[in-house]
Amino acid sequence: MILSNTDEVPGQKIEAFYGVVSGSTVRTKHIGRDIMASIKNIFGGELKGYTELLHDSREEALERMVQQAESLGANAVVNIRFSTSSVAQGAAELFAYGTAVTVEP
Amino acid sequence: MDPGLINLVFVLVSLLLAFGIGEWIERRHYKSIRVREVECKHLPTVTLERLPVPKGWTYHSAGMMTGHVVISVDHFKRFVARLRQLFGGRIRTYETLMDRARREAILRLKRKALDEGYHAIVNLRIESSRLASSGRKGKGTAGVEILAFGTGVRMKKVGA
Numbered sequence: 715m716i717l718s719n720t721d722e723v724p725g726q727k728i729e730a731f732y733g734v735v736s737g738s739t740v741r742t743k744h745i746g747r748d749i750m751a752s753i754k755n756i757f758g759g760e761l762k763g764y765t766e767l768l769h770d771s772r773e774e775a776l777e778r779m780v781q782q783a784e785s786l787g788a789n790a791v792v793n794i795r796f797s798t799s800s801v802a803q804g805a806a807e808l809f810a811y812g813t814a815v816t817v818e819p
Numbered sequence: 820m821d822p823g824l825i826n827l828v829f830v831l832v833s834l835l836l837a838f839g840i841g842e843w844i845e846r847r848h849y850k851s852i853r854v855r856e857v858e859c860k861h862l863p864t865v866t867l868e869r870l871p872v873p874k875g876w877t878y879h880s881a882g883m884m885t886g887h888v889v890i891s892v893d894h895f896k897r898f899v900a901r902l903r904q905l906f907g908g909r910i911r912t913y914e915t916l917m918d919r920a921r922r923e924a925i926l927r928l929k930r931k932a933l934d935e936g937y938h939a940i941v942n943l944r945i946e947s948s949r950l951a952s953s954g955r956k957g958k959g960t961a962g963v964e965i966l967a968f969g970t971g972v973r974m975k976k977v978g979a
Contacts (some may be wrong), residue, residue: 716881718970748901756894757894758840758844772887796972
């Protein structure tokens with residue numbers, strides 16, 4: 715599966731469109747990470763626990779999007795966008811969407 | 820001792836401590852950013868959809884990549900920002916926070932692209948979102964997340 719956030723895959727032609735595909739996940743961090751983060755919050759700097767959490771969540775959202783594209787018979791997703799929103803206190807939704815297409819060199 | 824005085828001393832000490840350590844962390848971060856920016860300088864990164872291909876070369880493959888970071892300011896800087904809100908104007912302490920977070924996210928993206936053998940990054944996009952902590956009724960800022968993403972492209976010689 716080729717992923718791209720450009721209108722088309724560089725160097726390849728789009729042969730067919732399958733419409734929008736998307737994937738999302740809502741995650742929250744566990745209390746241990748929360749406590750660590752609030753200590754880090756005093757001194758500033760990177761909150762590694764949150765970085766990892768968001769990385770994993772985003773990968774999962776992308777994975778779901780890819781699965782949807784595969785089930786449609788596409789071999790690429792173009793013009794991928796991300797959006798993040800905090801649905802509830804301490805929980806965030808990560809959403810990835812794009813257009814499923816078939817590309818050929 | 821007067822409990823009010825103890826409280827005041829505690830607040831001052833914690834502010835001083837946050838200032839010292841926070842400043843040290845920021846300086847160390849900037850130093851590492853500058854070093855890595857030089858290392859990744861040779862990778863063309865553009866916000867354009869496509870990059871002109873050098874003569875005799877053609878696109879080989881492409882793939883999307885992301886780089887991101889969650890970063891937070893220290894207690895002292897947050898205090899300064901709150902004071903600033905009384906008078907309005909620039910909050911420099913937050914400007915440096917956003918600056919280094921953005922540069923860090925782009926650097927991580929570039930590092931990944933270089934490790935995977937891409938020759939350039941096109942259509943670079945940067946997004947930011949604020950993470951609310953569950954403490955203080957969700958009002959306290961746990962940090963900001965900066966996400967940088969783009970499409971890496973590999974090129975090959977025509978006929979190769």
